Amino acid sequence: MTKILLVEDNEMNRDMLSRRLTRKGFEVVIAIDGxxxxxxxxxxxxxxxxxxxxxxxxxxxxxxRRLKADEKTCDIPIIALTAHAMTGDREKCEEAGCDDYDTKPIELKRLLEIIQNQINRVS
Incomplete structure (x- = not known):
């Protein structure tokens, strides 16, 4: 079972997304801040x-940046989830070390495709 760390400070977003991912067969662990x-x-x-x-x-x-600089966590794919959808925001996420990017509000089908692409990339 694929384990996803969901890092989200908004309780409503966190609860909704973790329930939806769990129903899709993922194990979800949660952090509420960086x-x-x-x-x-x-x-x-x-x-x-x-x-x-x-x-x-x-x-x-x-x-x-810290996760990507740490030998123990540097290979874990990180997908940025952000309401920032302006020109240059994707690049800013990539510069920080994110492997992919999705915008809020989350569209589950799109996010699942991004997750699957990252899982396929590292397996």
Whole structure:
């Protein structure tokens, strides 16, 4: 079973997305800020990380940079989840180390395709 670390500070978004992913057969672990994301990524060894970029404590940009710089977590695909959909935002996510990008509001079918592409890429 594929384990997904969902990093999302908005409780409603977090609950809705985690339930939907669980129904699709994923194991979902949760972090509510960037600092917690670093801890959970190290302790749970997820297969993929869904990273909200606007987070408290440590934002998604910095959490991604730290995860990609860490030998233990650098190979975990990170998908940016962001309401930032302006020109250059995708590039900013990629520069931080994200492997892919999806915009909010989340369209589950589109997100599942992105997740599957990342799983296929690393397997």
């Amino acid at each position: 600092g917690e994301a670093l801890d959970v990524a190290n302790s749970e060894s997820p297969d993929i990380i869904l990273m909200d970029m606007s987070l408290p404590v440590i934002d998604g940009w910095e959490a991604t």
